[in-house]
Amino acid sequence: MECGIDAPSRVKMKMATLNIGKEFSIDPVGRYYSDSDASGEKFREEILRKKINALSENEKLTIILDDGVEAYGSSFLTEGFAGMVKYGYITSQELLGKIDIQFSDEDFFFYKEKVIQYIKEAKYNSEEYQSTK
Amino acid sequence: MKKITIKQREYDVKKGIEFRRGKAKKLPLCNRSRVNKYTDHAREWIDHHFHEALGLFINKNKAIITLPRVMNFSSEYDTTILYVTAIRILTDNNSGKPSGFLKLQRVNFNELEKISTSAALVLTAELSKWDDSIIQRLRPLVKDWKPHIVKQFYELGFFDLFKNNPLQGYELEKDEKSNLRLVKYIKGECGDSKKARLLREEVCTIVGDSIDKWTFLRSGLDEAITNVTQHAYPDKNNVSTVDKNWYLTGSYNKSKNILKVVFYDQGVGIPKTLPTSGVWERVQQILYKLPSFEQKNDEMLLKAAVELDRTSTGANDRGKGLHDLLEFIKKRGNGNLSIISRRGLYRFTLKDSDAKIKTVGFENPLLGTLIIWSVALTHPAE
Numbered sequence: 001m002e003c004g005i006d007a008p009s010r011v012k013m014k015m016a017t018l019n020i021g022k023e024f025s026i027d028p029v030g031r032y033y034s035d036s037d038a039s040g041e042k043f044r045e046e047i048l049r050k051k052i053n054a055l056s057e058n059e060k061l062t063i064i065l066d067d068g069v070e071a072y073g074s075s076f077l078t079e080g081f082a083g084m085v086k087y088g089y090i091t092s093q094e095l096l097g098k099i100d101i102q103f104s105d106e107d108f109f110f111y112k113e114k115v116i117q118y119i120k121e122a123k124y125n126s127e128e129y130q131s132t133k
Numbered sequence: 134m135k136k137i138t139i140k141q142r143e144y145d146v147k148k149g150i151e152f153r154r155g156k157a158k159k160l161p162l163c164n165r166s167r168v169n170k171y172t173d174h175a176r177e178w179i180d181h182h183f184h185e186a187l188g189l190f191i192n193k194n195k196a197i198i199t200l201p202r203v204m205n206f207s208s209e210y211d212t213t214i215l216y217v218t219a220i221r222i223l224t225d226n227n228s229g230k231p232s233g234f235l236k237l238q239r240v241n242f243n244e245l246e247k248i249s250t251s252a253a254l255v256l257t258a259e260l261s262k263w264d265d266s267i268i269q270r271l272r273p274l275v276k277d278w279k280p281h282i283v284k285q286f287y288e289l290g291f292f293d294l295f296k297n298n299p300l301q302g303y304e305l306e307k308d309e310k311s312n313l314r315l316v317k318y319i320k321g322e323c324g325d326s327k328k329a330r331l332l333r334e335e336v337c338t339i340v341g342d343s344i345d346k347w348t349f350l351r352s353g354l355d356e357a358i359t360n361v362t363q364h365a366y367p368d369k370n371n372v373s374t375v376d377k378n379w380y381l382t383g384s385y386n387k388s389k390n391i392l393k394v395v396f397y398d399q400g401v402g403i404p405k406t407l408p409t410s411g412v413w414e415r416v417q418q419i420l421y422k423l424p425s426f427e428q429k430n431d432e433m434l435l436k437a438a439v440e441l442d443r444t445s446t447g448a449n450d451r452g453k454g455l456h457d458l459l460e461f462i463k464k465r466g467n468g469n470l471s472i473i474s475r476r477g478l479y480r481f482t483l484k485d486s487d488a489k490i491k492t493v494g495f496e497n498p499l500l501g502t503l504i505i506w507s508v509a510l511t512h513p514a515e
Contacts, residue, residue, distance in 0.1 A: 027326060027327045027330060029326040029355040029358065029359060030324065030326070030355075030358075030359045030362065031359065031363075032363075034324070034362070035324055035359050035362050035363065036324045036326055036359075036362070037324070070330060070333070070347070070348055070351045071348040071349070071350075071351035071352035071355060072352060072355075073352050073353075073355040073356040073359060073454065073457055074352075074356065074453035074454055074456070074457050075355075075356060075359050075453075075454055076355075078450040078451075078453065079450075082450055086450065105348070107346060107348050107349070107464075108348070110349075110460075110464075118450065121450070122450065
Protein backbone atom coordinates (compact mmCIF):
# COMPACT_ATOMS: atom_id res chain seq x y z
CA MET A 1 0.00 0.00 0.00
CA GLU A 2 1.36 3.31 -0.92
CA CYS A 3 1.63 5.67 1.88
CA GLY A 4 1.36 8.77 -0.23
CA ILE A 5 3.99 10.48 1.74
CA ASP A 6 7.04 11.66 -0.18
CA ALA A 7 10.49 11.17 1.28
CA PRO A 8 11.66 14.43 2.81
CA SER A 9 13.51 16.53 0.25
CA ARG A 10 16.60 18.51 1.07
CA VAL A 11 16.21 22.23 1.41
CA LYS A 12 17.94 23.55 -1.68
CA MET A 13 20.02 26.72 -1.45
CA LYS A 14 19.26 29.06 -4.31
CA MET A 15 22.23 30.93 -5.70
CA ALA A 16 22.36 34.44 -7.01
CA THR A 17 25.61 35.66 -8.52
CA LEU A 18 27.69 38.79 -8.55
CA ASN A 19 30.50 38.88 -11.10
CA ILE A 20 32.53 41.89 -10.01
CA GLY A 21 34.46 42.19 -13.27
CA LYS A 22 31.36 42.05 -15.46
CA GLU A 23 28.77 43.77 -13.26
CA PHE A 24 30.91 46.43 -11.60
CA SER A 25 34.42 47.04 -12.94
CA ILE A 26 37.58 45.23 -14.02
CA ASP A 27 39.56 47.94 -12.15
CA PRO A 28 37.97 48.15 -8.69
CA VAL A 29 40.15 50.48 -6.64
CA GLY A 30 40.03 52.97 -3.81
CA ARG A 31 37.82 53.51 -0.84
CA TYR A 32 35.50 56.44 -1.54
CA TYR A 33 33.66 57.89 -4.51
CA SER A 34 36.35 60.55 -4.69
CA ASP A 35 39.11 57.95 -5.08
CA SER A 36 37.90 56.48 -8.35
CA ASP A 37 34.81 55.67 -10.37
CA ALA A 38 34.99 52.04 -9.17
CA SER A 39 35.49 52.53 -5.44
CA GLY A 40 34.62 50.30 -2.53
CA GLU A 41 31.95 52.74 -1.42
CA LYS A 42 30.29 52.66 -4.84
CA PHE A 43 30.50 48.87 -4.96
CA ARG A 44 28.92 48.51 -1.53
CA GLU A 45 26.17 51.09 -1.88
CA GLU A 46 25.17 50.50 -5.50
CA ILE A 47 25.82 46.79 -6.03
CA LEU A 48 26.55 44.58 -3.03
CA ARG A 49 24.00 45.99 -0.64
CA LYS A 50 21.20 45.65 -3.17
CA LYS A 51 22.21 42.11 -4.06
CA ILE A 52 22.33 41.06 -0.40
CA ASN A 53 18.97 42.68 0.35
CA ALA A 54 17.40 40.91 -2.63
CA LEU A 55 18.38 37.46 -1.40
CA SER A 56 15.57 35.25 -0.17
CA GLU A 57 15.85 33.33 3.09
CA ASN A 58 17.73 30.33 1.82
CA GLU A 59 19.61 32.10 -0.90
CA LYS A 60 23.34 32.72 -1.10
CA LEU A 61 25.24 35.20 -3.23
CA THR A 62 28.09 33.75 -5.27
CA ILE A 63 30.71 36.43 -5.75
CA ILE A 64 33.13 35.88 -8.62
CA LEU A 65 36.33 37.74 -7.91
CA ASP A 66 38.54 37.35 -10.92
CA ASP A 67 36.69 37.63 -14.22
CA GLY A 68 38.83 40.28 -15.90
CA VAL A 69 39.92 41.84 -12.61
CA GLU A 70 43.68 42.11 -12.14
CA ALA A 71 43.79 42.78 -8.40
CA TYR A 72 42.18 44.20 -5.28
CA GLY A 73 43.67 46.64 -2.81
CA SER A 74 42.83 46.61 0.86
CA SER A 75 41.13 50.01 0.60
CA PHE A 76 38.55 48.61 -1.78
CA LEU A 77 38.02 45.35 0.11
CA THR A 78 37.60 46.95 3.53
CA GLU A 79 35.22 49.65 2.36
CA GLY A 80 33.40 47.44 -0.12
CA PHE A 81 32.79 44.39 2.06
CA ALA A 82 33.57 45.20 5.69
CA GLY A 83 31.75 48.47 5.25
CA MET A 84 28.49 46.48 5.15
CA VAL A 85 29.10 45.56 8.79
CA LYS A 86 30.72 48.84 9.88
CA TYR A 87 27.69 50.87 8.78
CA GLY A 88 25.21 48.49 10.39
CA TYR A 89 23.62 46.95 7.29
CA ILE A 90 24.32 43.38 8.40
CA THR A 91 26.34 41.57 11.04
CA SER A 92 29.62 39.84 10.22
CA GLN A 93 28.18 36.40 10.84
CA GLU A 94 25.12 37.04 8.70
CA LEU A 95 27.15 38.44 5.83
CA LEU A 96 29.61 35.56 5.83
CA GLY A 97 26.65 33.17 5.83
CA LYS A 98 25.18 34.81 2.76
CA ILE A 99 28.22 34.98 0.46
CA ASP A 100 30.20 32.34 -1.36
CA ILE A 101 33.41 33.74 -2.86
CA GLN A 102 34.72 32.02 -5.96
CA PHE A 103 37.67 32.42 -8.32
CA SER A 104 39.59 30.41 -10.89
CA ASP A 105 43.02 32.01 -10.44
CA GLU A 106 44.55 30.44 -7.34
CA ASP A 107 46.31 33.72 -6.46
CA PHE A 108 42.87 35.20 -5.73
CA PHE A 109 42.52 32.91 -2.72
CA PHE A 110 44.53 35.67 -0.99
CA TYR A 111 41.77 38.19 -1.67
CA LYS A 112 39.06 35.79 -0.52
CA GLU A 113 40.91 35.36 2.76
CA LYS A 114 41.25 39.14 3.09
CA VAL A 115 37.53 39.68 2.50
CA ILE A 116 36.65 37.16 5.19
CA GLN A 117 39.24 38.61 7.57
CA TYR A 118 38.04 42.18 7.11
CA ILE A 119 34.39 41.18 7.55
CA LYS A 120 35.20 39.32 10.76
CA GLU A 121 37.25 42.24 12.12
CA ALA A 122 34.62 44.87 11.37
CA LYS A 123 32.65 46.28 14.30
CA TYR A 124 28.93 46.17 13.66
CA ASN A 125 27.28 49.59 13.37
CA SER A 126 30.43 51.35 14.61
CA GLU A 127 30.08 54.29 12.21
CA GLU A 128 27.31 56.30 10.70
CA TYR A 129 27.43 56.26 6.94
CA GLN A 130 27.79 59.58 5.20
CA SER A 131 28.06 59.43 1.46
CA THR A 132 31.15 61.03 -0.07
CA LYS A 133 29.39 61.40 -3.42
CA MET B 134 72.91 86.87 -24.31
CA LYS B 135 75.83 87.69 -21.97
CA LYS B 136 77.37 84.47 -20.67
CA ILE B 137 79.27 84.02 -17.45
CA THR B 138 83.01 83.73 -18.11
CA ILE B 139 85.28 80.97 -16.85
CA LYS B 140 87.15 83.56 -14.80
CA GLN B 141 83.92 84.73 -13.16
CA ARG B 142 82.92 81.13 -12.47
CA GLU B 143 86.29 80.44 -10.83
CA TYR B 144 85.86 83.58 -8.71
CA ASP B 145 82.39 82.46 -7.60
CA VAL B 146 83.61 78.96 -6.64
CA LYS B 147 86.53 80.46 -4.69
CA LYS B 148 84.20 82.75 -2.81
CA GLY B 149 81.89 79.84 -2.15
CA ILE B 150 84.71 77.85 -0.54
CA GLU B 151 85.65 80.89 1.56
CA PHE B 152 82.07 81.14 2.70
CA ARG B 153 82.07 77.52 3.80
CA ARG B 154 85.21 78.18 5.77
CA GLY B 155 83.61 81.19 7.41
CA LYS B 156 85.83 83.67 5.66
CA ALA B 157 83.22 85.34 3.51
CA LYS B 158 79.98 87.03 4.52
CA LYS B 159 77.92 86.57 1.38
CA LEU B 160 77.81 84.02 -1.34
CA PRO B 161 78.59 85.42 -4.74
CA LEU B 162 75.61 85.51 -7.02
CA CYS B 163 75.75 87.13 -10.42
CA ASN B 164 73.65 90.24 -10.56
CA ARG B 165 72.60 89.68 -6.97
CA SER B 166 71.77 93.35 -6.53
CA ARG B 167 69.24 93.13 -9.32
CA VAL B 168 67.22 90.44 -7.51
CA ASN B 169 64.66 91.65 -5.00
CA LYS B 170 65.91 91.08 -1.51
CA TYR B 171 63.56 88.82 0.39
CA THR B 172 63.89 85.63 2.30
CA ASP B 173 62.01 82.45 1.68
CA HIS B 174 62.80 78.83 1.65
CA ALA B 175 63.59 78.65 -2.09
CA ARG B 176 66.02 81.53 -1.96
CA GLU B 177 67.75 80.16 1.12
CA TRP B 178 68.03 76.75 -0.49
CA ILE B 179 69.68 78.14 -3.64
CA ASP B 180 72.07 80.28 -1.60
CA HIS B 181 72.95 77.37 0.68
CA HIS B 182 73.64 74.87 -2.09
CA PHE B 183 75.25 77.16 -4.66
CA HIS B 184 78.72 76.47 -3.33
CA GLU B 185 78.21 72.70 -3.48
CA ALA B 186 78.85 70.62 -6.54
CA LEU B 187 75.66 71.86 -8.14
CA GLY B 188 76.37 72.49 -11.82
CA LEU B 189 74.52 75.78 -11.77
CA PHE B 190 75.35 78.67 -14.06
CA ILE B 191 73.56 81.92 -13.65
CA ASN B 192 73.20 84.77 -16.08
CA LYS B 193 71.04 87.67 -14.92
CA ASN B 194 68.02 85.86 -13.52
CA LYS B 195 68.32 82.77 -15.73
CA ALA B 196 69.85 79.55 -14.44
CA ILE B 197 71.32 76.68 -16.40
CA ILE B 198 71.75 73.32 -14.69
CA THR B 199 74.25 70.77 -16.01
CA LEU B 200 73.35 67.30 -14.79
CA PRO B 201 76.14 65.27 -13.17
CA ARG B 202 77.80 62.22 -14.66
CA VAL B 203 75.89 59.66 -12.58
CA MET B 204 72.39 59.82 -11.07
CA ASN B 205 70.72 57.25 -8.86
CA PHE B 206 69.02 57.04 -5.46
CA SER B 207 71.55 54.69 -3.90
CA SER B 208 75.26 55.50 -4.09
CA GLU B 209 74.60 58.97 -5.59
CA TYR B 210 71.53 59.85 -3.51
CA ASP B 211 72.84 63.20 -2.24
CA THR B 212 73.95 64.43 -5.66
CA THR B 213 70.80 63.24 -7.39
CA ILE B 214 68.52 64.87 -4.80
CA LEU B 215 70.45 68.14 -5.17
CA TYR B 216 69.72 68.31 -8.89
CA VAL B 217 66.07 67.23 -8.88
CA THR B 218 65.36 69.62 -6.00
CA ALA B 219 67.09 72.46 -7.84
CA ILE B 220 64.89 71.82 -10.88
CA ARG B 221 61.77 71.75 -8.68
CA ILE B 222 62.64 74.95 -6.85
CA LEU B 223 63.62 76.88 -9.95
CA THR B 224 60.49 75.84 -11.85
CA ASP B 225 57.97 76.06 -9.03
CA ASN B 226 55.40 78.73 -9.83
CA ASN B 227 53.64 78.46 -6.49
CA SER B 228 56.27 79.88 -4.17
CA GLY B 229 55.32 83.49 -4.76
CA LYS B 230 58.69 84.42 -6.20
CA PRO B 231 59.15 88.01 -7.31
CA SER B 232 59.64 88.61 -11.01
CA GLY B 233 63.39 89.10 -10.61
CA PHE B 234 63.98 85.71 -8.98
CA LEU B 235 66.00 83.01 -10.65
CA LYS B 236 64.22 81.01 -13.32
CA LEU B 237 65.42 77.83 -14.91
CA GLN B 238 66.38 78.34 -18.53
CA ARG B 239 67.95 75.02 -19.46
CA VAL B 240 68.92 71.58 -18.16
CA ASN B 241 72.05 70.17 -19.83
CA PHE B 242 72.24 66.41 -20.25
CA ASN B 243 75.62 66.53 -22.03
CA GLU B 244 77.69 65.19 -19.15
CA LEU B 245 75.22 62.52 -18.03
CA GLU B 246 76.71 59.06 -18.50
CA LYS B 247 74.66 56.80 -16.28
CA ILE B 248 71.20 57.13 -14.75
CA SER B 249 69.10 54.59 -12.90
CA THR B 250 65.51 53.84 -13.93
CA SER B 251 64.12 55.52 -10.83
CA ALA B 252 66.27 58.64 -11.24
CA ALA B 253 65.28 58.84 -14.91
CA LEU B 254 61.60 58.62 -13.96
CA VAL B 255 61.91 61.32 -11.30
CA LEU B 256 63.83 63.57 -13.69
CA THR B 257 61.18 63.00 -16.38
CA ALA B 258 58.45 63.84 -13.87
CA GLU B 259 60.12 67.10 -12.83
CA LEU B 260 60.68 68.17 -16.43
CA SER B 261 57.13 67.16 -17.32
CA LYS B 262 55.84 69.35 -14.49
CA TRP B 263 58.01 72.22 -15.74
CA ASP B 264 56.80 71.71 -19.30
CA ASP B 265 53.16 71.73 -18.12
CA SER B 266 53.75 75.00 -16.28
CA ILE B 267 55.10 76.76 -19.37
CA ILE B 268 52.42 75.34 -21.64
CA GLN B 269 54.57 72.77 -23.41
CA ARG B 270 57.29 75.06 -24.69
CA LEU B 271 60.29 72.91 -23.72
CA ARG B 272 62.51 71.67 -26.51
CA PRO B 273 65.22 69.07 -25.91
CA LEU B 274 68.56 69.56 -27.64
CA VAL B 275 70.08 66.11 -27.92
CA LYS B 276 73.04 66.87 -30.19
CA ASP B 277 75.65 66.47 -27.45
CA TRP B 278 73.98 63.80 -25.34
CA LYS B 279 75.70 60.44 -24.98
CA PRO B 280 74.00 58.05 -27.49
CA HIS B 281 73.09 55.45 -24.86
CA ILE B 282 71.46 58.19 -22.76
CA VAL B 283 69.40 59.25 -25.78
CA LYS B 284 68.34 55.62 -26.22
CA GLN B 285 67.46 55.19 -22.56
CA PHE B 286 65.32 58.30 -22.47
CA TYR B 287 63.78 57.45 -25.83
CA GLU B 288 62.66 54.07 -24.50
CA LEU B 289 61.32 55.77 -21.38
CA GLY B 290 59.12 57.91 -23.60
CA PHE B 291 60.80 61.09 -22.42
CA PHE B 292 60.76 62.73 -25.84
CA ASP B 293 57.02 62.15 -26.24
CA LEU B 294 56.57 64.89 -23.64
CA PHE B 295 57.50 67.54 -26.13
CA LYS B 296 55.45 69.11 -28.88
CA ASN B 297 58.62 69.60 -30.89
CA ASN B 298 59.90 66.07 -30.59
CA PRO B 299 63.47 66.11 -31.93
CA LEU B 300 63.39 62.34 -32.36
CA GLN B 301 60.32 62.06 -34.53
CA GLY B 302 61.09 59.37 -37.05
CA TYR B 303 64.02 58.27 -34.92
CA GLU B 304 64.74 54.60 -35.38
CA LEU B 305 66.11 52.89 -32.36
CA GLU B 306 69.27 51.07 -33.35
CA LYS B 307 69.20 47.47 -32.37
CA ASP B 308 71.87 47.11 -29.76
CA GLU B 309 72.49 43.45 -29.09
CA LYS B 310 74.82 44.33 -26.21
CA SER B 311 72.23 46.46 -24.47
CA ASN B 312 70.98 44.76 -21.34
CA LEU B 313 68.41 47.26 -20.19
CA ARG B 314 64.93 47.58 -21.65
CA LEU B 315 62.50 50.18 -20.38
CA VAL B 316 58.77 50.59 -20.40
CA LYS B 317 57.45 53.91 -21.67
CA TYR B 318 56.47 55.91 -18.64
CA ILE B 319 52.82 56.15 -17.71
CA LYS B 320 51.52 59.39 -16.28
CA GLY B 321 48.23 59.54 -14.42
CA GLU B 322 46.15 61.88 -12.32
CA CYS B 323 44.53 61.34 -8.96
CA GLY B 324 41.98 58.53 -9.20
CA ASP B 325 43.30 57.44 -12.58
CA SER B 326 44.21 53.87 -11.66
CA LYS B 327 42.99 52.25 -14.90
CA LYS B 328 46.22 53.37 -16.53
CA ALA B 329 48.16 51.04 -14.25
CA ARG B 330 46.67 48.22 -16.31
CA LEU B 331 48.86 49.36 -19.24
CA LEU B 332 51.99 48.44 -17.33
CA ARG B 333 51.36 44.70 -17.40
CA GLU B 334 51.31 44.46 -21.18
CA GLU B 335 54.37 46.68 -21.51
CA VAL B 336 56.36 44.69 -18.97
CA CYS B 337 55.42 41.41 -20.61
CA THR B 338 56.70 42.81 -23.91
CA ILE B 339 60.12 43.75 -22.58
CA VAL B 340 60.52 40.58 -20.52
CA GLY B 341 59.12 38.27 -23.14
CA ASP B 342 56.54 36.54 -20.96
CA SER B 343 54.03 37.04 -18.17
CA ILE B 344 55.14 37.77 -14.63
CA ASP B 345 54.19 35.35 -11.89
CA LYS B 346 52.16 36.88 -9.00
CA TRP B 347 51.50 40.04 -11.02
CA THR B 348 48.18 40.53 -9.22
CA PHE B 349 50.03 41.45 -6.02
CA LEU B 350 52.11 44.10 -7.76
CA ARG B 351 48.95 45.58 -9.25
CA SER B 352 47.32 45.56 -5.82
CA GLY B 353 50.28 47.54 -4.46
CA LEU B 354 50.12 49.99 -7.36
CA ASP B 355 46.40 50.54 -6.81
CA GLU B 356 47.03 51.36 -3.17
CA ALA B 357 49.90 53.70 -4.10
CA ILE B 358 47.58 55.55 -6.49
CA THR B 359 44.82 55.66 -3.86
CA ASN B 360 47.31 57.15 -1.40
CA VAL B 361 48.17 59.83 -3.95
CA THR B 362 44.49 60.62 -4.44
CA GLN B 363 43.70 60.77 -0.73
CA HIS B 364 46.82 62.26 0.82
CA ALA B 365 49.66 63.36 -1.45
CA TYR B 366 48.26 66.71 -2.55
CA PRO B 367 46.32 68.24 0.35
CA ASP B 368 44.03 71.16 -0.52
CA LYS B 369 45.90 73.56 1.74
CA ASN B 370 48.97 73.33 -0.53
CA ASN B 371 47.01 74.92 -3.41
CA VAL B 372 48.37 72.50 -5.97
CA SER B 373 46.50 72.84 -9.23
CA THR B 374 44.70 69.77 -10.58
CA VAL B 375 47.11 69.68 -13.53
CA ASP B 376 50.04 69.10 -11.17
CA LYS B 377 48.46 66.28 -9.12
CA ASN B 378 50.14 63.47 -11.02
CA TRP B 379 51.79 60.13 -10.53
CA TYR B 380 54.36 58.45 -12.79
CA LEU B 381 55.06 54.80 -13.42
CA THR B 382 57.61 52.80 -15.39
CA GLY B 383 59.38 49.46 -15.47
CA SER B 384 62.73 48.12 -16.59
CA TYR B 385 64.20 44.71 -17.29
CA ASN B 386 67.89 43.98 -17.01
CA LYS B 387 68.41 40.99 -19.26
CA SER B 388 71.90 40.04 -18.04
CA LYS B 389 70.90 40.10 -14.37
CA ASN B 390 67.35 38.92 -15.07
CA ILE B 391 65.95 41.63 -12.81
CA LEU B 392 62.62 43.38 -13.20
CA LYS B 393 62.11 46.80 -11.62
CA VAL B 394 58.87 48.71 -11.34
CA VAL B 395 59.05 52.34 -10.24
CA PHE B 396 56.24 54.59 -9.03
CA TYR B 397 56.66 58.28 -8.19
CA ASP B 398 54.45 61.11 -7.05
CA GLN B 399 55.39 64.75 -6.39
CA GLY B 400 53.23 65.13 -3.31
CA VAL B 401 54.05 66.21 0.22
CA GLY B 402 55.36 62.77 1.23
CA ILE B 403 54.07 60.05 3.56
CA PRO B 404 55.63 61.40 6.80
CA LYS B 405 53.88 64.74 6.32
CA THR B 406 50.45 63.22 5.69
CA LEU B 407 50.42 61.00 8.77
CA PRO B 408 49.40 63.54 11.43
CA THR B 409 46.17 64.32 9.56
CA SER B 410 45.43 60.78 8.48
CA GLY B 411 42.99 58.41 10.14
CA VAL B 412 45.86 56.31 11.49
CA TRP B 413 47.92 58.91 13.38
CA GLU B 414 46.90 57.66 16.78
CA ARG B 415 47.98 54.14 15.91
CA VAL B 416 51.25 55.39 14.43
CA GLN B 417 51.95 57.23 17.66
CA GLN B 418 51.46 54.02 19.60
CA ILE B 419 54.34 52.56 17.62
CA LEU B 420 56.49 55.68 17.89
CA TYR B 421 56.12 56.25 21.64
CA LYS B 422 58.61 53.46 22.28
CA LEU B 423 61.32 55.53 20.57
CA PRO B 424 63.33 58.37 22.14
CA SER B 425 61.43 61.62 21.72
CA PHE B 426 63.93 63.14 19.29
CA GLU B 427 63.42 60.21 16.91
CA GLN B 428 59.65 60.25 17.01
CA LYS B 429 59.25 62.99 14.47
CA ASN B 430 61.91 62.00 12.01
CA ASP B 431 60.81 60.91 8.56
CA GLU B 432 62.65 57.60 8.72
CA MET B 433 60.76 56.42 11.80
CA LEU B 434 57.44 57.82 10.62
CA LEU B 435 57.77 55.95 7.33
CA LYS B 436 58.66 52.67 9.06
CA ALA B 437 55.73 53.02 11.44
CA ALA B 438 53.32 53.73 8.59
CA VAL B 439 54.41 50.69 6.57
CA GLU B 440 54.31 48.35 9.54
CA LEU B 441 50.98 49.63 10.84
CA ASP B 442 48.90 46.73 9.57
CA ARG B 443 51.26 44.23 11.15
CA THR B 444 50.56 45.71 14.53
CA SER B 445 46.94 46.50 13.94
CA THR B 446 44.38 45.01 16.29
CA GLY B 447 41.72 45.34 13.66
CA ALA B 448 39.96 48.07 15.60
CA ASN B 449 40.35 50.37 12.61
CA ASP B 450 40.08 49.41 8.97
CA ARG B 451 42.50 52.13 7.82
CA GLY B 452 46.22 52.01 7.26
CA LYS B 453 46.55 48.73 5.42
CA GLY B 454 47.49 50.21 2.05
CA LEU B 455 51.24 50.61 2.55
CA HIS B 456 51.45 47.05 3.77
CA ASP B 457 49.92 45.94 0.44
CA LEU B 458 53.12 47.16 -1.25
CA LEU B 459 55.05 44.31 0.36
CA GLU B 460 52.88 41.46 -0.93
CA PHE B 461 54.45 41.19 -4.40
CA ILE B 462 57.87 40.59 -2.84
CA LYS B 463 56.48 38.24 -0.19
CA LYS B 464 54.49 36.14 -2.65
CA ARG B 465 57.45 35.78 -5.01
CA GLY B 466 59.73 34.87 -2.13
CA ASN B 467 62.56 37.15 -3.26
CA GLY B 468 63.30 40.74 -4.10
CA ASN B 469 63.13 44.08 -2.41
CA LEU B 470 60.79 46.99 -1.96
CA SER B 471 62.18 50.47 -1.38
CA ILE B 472 60.10 53.46 -0.36
CA ILE B 473 61.76 56.88 -0.27
CA SER B 474 59.56 59.67 1.02
CA ARG B 475 60.86 63.00 2.25
CA ARG B 476 63.95 62.23 4.36
CA GLY B 477 63.12 58.58 4.97
CA LEU B 478 63.99 55.32 3.23
CA TYR B 479 62.33 52.02 4.08
CA ARG B 480 63.69 48.92 2.40
CA PHE B 481 62.26 45.43 2.75
CA THR B 482 64.46 42.66 1.36
CA LEU B 483 63.48 39.02 1.06
CA LYS B 484 65.95 36.32 0.04
CA ASP B 485 65.57 32.59 0.64
CA SER B 486 62.82 33.23 3.20
CA ASP B 487 65.10 35.57 5.11
CA ALA B 488 63.44 38.97 5.47
CA LYS B 489 65.39 42.10 6.37
CA ILE B 490 64.21 45.62 6.98
CA LYS B 491 66.49 48.60 6.65
CA THR B 492 65.66 52.26 7.26
CA VAL B 493 67.77 55.30 6.50
CA GLY B 494 67.33 58.98 7.26
CA PHE B 495 68.64 61.54 4.78
CA GLU B 496 69.71 65.10 5.30
CA ASN B 497 68.06 66.30 2.11
CA PRO B 498 64.51 65.22 1.31
CA LEU B 499 63.01 63.78 -1.84
CA LEU B 500 60.08 66.09 -2.59
CA GLY B 501 57.51 63.35 -3.06
CA THR B 502 57.30 59.56 -2.70
CA LEU B 503 59.26 57.03 -4.71
CA ILE B 504 58.40 53.32 -4.58
CA ILE B 505 60.64 50.72 -6.25
CA TRP B 506 59.90 47.01 -6.56
CA SER B 507 62.85 44.89 -7.67
CA VAL B 508 62.60 41.14 -8.28
CA ALA B 509 64.81 38.51 -9.85
CA LEU B 510 62.87 36.55 -12.42
CA THR B 511 63.12 32.80 -12.03
CA HIS B 512 63.68 32.07 -15.70
CA PRO B 513 64.76 34.36 -18.58
CA ALA B 514 61.13 34.30 -19.61
CA GLU B 515 58.77 33.24 -16.80
